[in-house]
Amino acid sequence: MLGSGGVTVMEEGTDMVWAALRLMEFFYHESCGKCSPCREGSSWLVQTMRRIVAKRGQMEDLETLVHLCKNIEGRTVCAFGDASVAPIMSTLKHWRPEYVALIQAAEAANLIKLEPAAARH
Amino acid sequence: MLKEKYKDEIDSILSRYPVKRSALIPLLYLAQRDEGFVSEAAMKEIAGLLRLTPPQVYETATFYTMLNLKRVGKFHLQVCKSLMCALAGSDTVIGWVKTKLGIGPGETTADGLFTLSAVECLAACGTAPMMQVNEDYYERLTEERFDRVLADLKRDGTCQLKTGPFMWPLPAPPAR
Amino acid sequence: MATTTTETVRLTIDGIPISVPKGTLVIEAARRVGVMVPHFCYHPKLKPDANCRMCLVEVEKMPKLQTSCSTLATEGMAVRTATTVVHDAHKSVLEFILANHPLDCPVCDQGGKCDLQDFSHEYTATSRFIETKRIFQKEYFSPLIETQMNRCVQCLRCVRYCDEVMDVKALAPVGRGTMTEIKSFGAHPLDCEFCGGCVQICPVGAITSRLSMYEYRPWMLKRADTVCTFCGDGCQITVQTKDQELIEVNSAQGAGRNSGDLCARGFFGFHAASHPSRVTHPLIRRNGVLVEATWEEALEFVAEQTNRLKLAHGPHAFGGLITGRCTNEELYLFQKFMRLTIGTNNLDSSARYGHVNGVQAMRMVQGTHRWTVTFEDIVQADVLLLVGTNITEANPITGLKVKEAVKKHGATLLTIEAIQAAVGTISNISNLSEQHFCVAPSQFGAAVLGLLKAVVESNYVDSAISQRASDYVLAVSQAVQQLTWNDLALDTGISRESFVQMAAALTGGRRVVALAGQTLLRSQGSYGICLNLLDLLLLTGKLTAQGCGFAPLAEENNDQGAVEMGAVAALLPGALDLTDQDARTQIARVWKEDLPLAAGATLIEMIDRAQAGIIKGLFVIGENPVGSLPPQIGAKEALGKLDLLVCQELFLTETAELAHVVLPAASAMEKAGTFTNTEGHVQAVRPAIDPVGDSRPDWEILSAISVFMGAPLEYSEAKEILKEIRAVIPGYGSLGPSPIPPAVDRVAVDRYVNEGYRQDLTTRYTLPARAMRPEGTVQLGLVQSLFHSGKLSTHSKGLLQIEPSGFLQMNPVDAARFGLETGDRVRLSNGRGEFTTTAKVFDRVPEGLAWFPDHFAQAALRLFDCAVDPDTKVPYCRTASVSVMKTT
Ligand code: SF4
Ligand code: SF4
């Protein structure tokens, strides 16, 4: 389930984290902004997802994502909030390795970047 | 003044709603159609027509991203970037605009003809990728069709390929 | 609307049982058992919006957490606010709210009184937010109000307040999502009523006052709860000071008769007291100029001269004038000083400018000198009739009560006002009217007669009164039959049908309150019109019914007190007739001396007597006849002839400049005592700062003069005077949270319907002269501005930033007729003189009229003449016919 009940068929090999981000961006844009969990939550989720997709994520982000989604669910004015967390919740459930791979790539890149600085200590 | 120019249309809009305030969005659209964007003068005039304060009109005008508060190009290309279109290549469409017109999202060509916006789902996912130009839809975009749209727009101000927007069910594919 | 039978429901909050009236919100029920559910968007004054989601609680049998701010308490409900689930929810919502919130506390004016700060401490909120916070470009918002949108939690309280309570609608949430910001219109600075309500209601530091920016922390300030002096509404304010400096004014939610709401004057006007041009030392005229003197010298001088003049010319060679801004204690002592120490009834107060019209009418018909209703009755009324109130500008908080009645409770509003219905930057009461008659002040009388005729001809007359007082009803019926609908229509522009419709609405109401305001009370014939309004209520059975009544609005904060303290020529303390033998005996017993019986001179009569050389000495306390009355009256020449003019003043006014002695008076910010508001509610005034310079409270000055004169009226503090007032007027000033209004005196009503009405019925049931409007002229009116109060407020830096000077305000149609646009220079002239000013096109002004704010009218006064009411001696000098010409 990626959100609002529509069915989307995707090619095998589609980047599911990217797809989840696209959906999340949609929800962020459409959020009317009236209630704080949906408004702030969707913005936060988008920012974190963008970082992960841009290979700047960290492992703790995955836990934060789950927490944020759970904190939005059931606390908003309307059902939009509940729907908006579905893309991330379900991709995390079914394609977690894709997230992990992106973060590992990020960590690897960071290590390389950090090494010279770390060496000075 | 809108009132002088569109008297009948405004009267007909106003007559449609038992609660005056409901006519706000149709009137804002009218203003946008007139100038290509919703100007402060228009918002003030609409406020007067509906007995609202200008801030109340401003609130609505800034909430809906389909309403432009700044001048846009003669043709406002609104390329859908939501998932379905994205899967079908909307990023590529945005790329075409960049290479062919030299503008990115939020930018306007120097001749003032085109403005590009990347927008969210326009409810034509089944015919992705798509874009809306002013009030017309152009769907199932390919590079060839896209080029034709640009060329026709420049030349004729409109293009035969336009399709909608339609409500379901989709009508027969347009003749080419 | 009456809430007599209130059903209750029982529920438990965290196991504590409580029963609350049906319709109570869970969050309020919780508050009652001492449980404070955290919240941002909820506010008792506003409709629930449930947008912040902070107030979630568990409700048994409900699957999801519920927002307690929008859930009604129901029978048998079990609410839990202290479970882990609830705590986690609060913590997580707070985390969301803090996500985009800057770490500004050290530089934020809200620091120390911030809900967000408090809740964050409570939940030891930590945030996992490591993304980029939104940043809004800092924009100029307005001269007095500042926004810091980075701090906004988007609870929309400000927007909702401005709409629901104020009906101004100047604020809008602009944009969407996290980038929503509170703005007014585009890049234009805020232009609104500047009530400060949004500043007060913002739970965080996103909207703040510019008058006290970055100056202090709440805990550094000293507070005094006192009463605003800028109108008769009598709002409770909390004045915050630091080292004798006035820092800020606000009003606690629910406080006072204003329930914590204020207008611009109350919220932003407080600096008037600390204006640098205050008179800070006694001044004595020596060789033609006023020079500084010591208190001793000044008092000795006054006492000697007074004694000398009294010996030579007798007590009636004196007069006294006092402003209704003084405390009851001062007003009382003033009339005692005049009546006892001097020995004359030549005394008057600013209530004479209009308020006595309403009071005398009430005394005549219903035998009270106060309202028989309260603000609560206005809020609960189902029909409200406003006549010449200009309520938004003259009595803004009474205006809020009217708005509450209409907007929250669906009352029917009927208005007869010299205001054109239009949406503007300040609210316009006629926008809320069911029926609005836009008539010039000169035709208010005709409009009221139209209603009376409609009532009589439509058989709306209450059967009880027809039976009880058939002669009276017959007399009224005959009187209105003399009037023709045609004449009424020509005078007012209102048709018979409209009159009948309004009369029907009025008659159909169960709780009907008729408000008469400043525009009416200061217009010619007002006393008669007030009587006619009372007739209207009496005939429709609305005078004595529960929740019904007549409410004339006081202009100055203590005009009502002035009347009750006997600080007007013909009335003794308790607003009793000077000739009332019982009252005289009672007072003489307390004063241990008899009081003079000879009728006293009123304001204009005193000026005339000074002119004629009969009055030789005048005590003027805070009044400025030279500056406020048209020069036609000759106050300046008359006062120039006096042998002794003593002024107790804050500022060197036009009158004080003529004085032989000026005694520096303390402002209301600097003294203790009581004020009586327009409803007749007596409220405590407390000093926020020490008297500025050598100034002293007016009662102290009067007391000192009497001591120097050798006839001491000695009191050690204002409270002692109040004690004496209570001996004279038993039970005066209960100082409770709300007034207990007197009931209509049946005996007085009987006297009126049997006898009283005969005196003047035919005169007051005659149409006023039809307004003549020769080509090229308009009817110029001096009006009250929302942003000023008398001349006092023109010393307030905050208010001057909103309205620094006067403009000629004119309807767009008239402006076009004269080829005028906003900003053009315009010359007004008539046989009496001319006056040049700047024009401002304003669609609120009715066609054919033009407005100029009273507060800046000094130079315009020469265009006006004055008519004195034969009954109440009220001077009417607020309208003049003038020719208009554009100039450069
Ligand atoms: S609004 Fe409150 S929490 Fe925010 S910076 Fe100001 S004081 Fe701190
Ligand atoms: S100060 Fe102005 S914007 Fe704020 S609530 Fe009052 S009228 Fe509205």
Ligand code: SF4
């Ligand atoms: S400015 Fe204050 S009151 Fe208004 S929405 Fe923001 S936080 Fe709420």
Ligand code: SF4
């Ligand atoms: S001027 Fe009147 S309404 Fe305004 S705050 Fe003062 S007492 Fe209240």
Ligand code: FES
């Ligand atoms: S995703 Fe592009 S139209 Fe729906």
Ligand code: FES
């Ligand atoms: S206080 Fe209940 S949702 Fe904001």
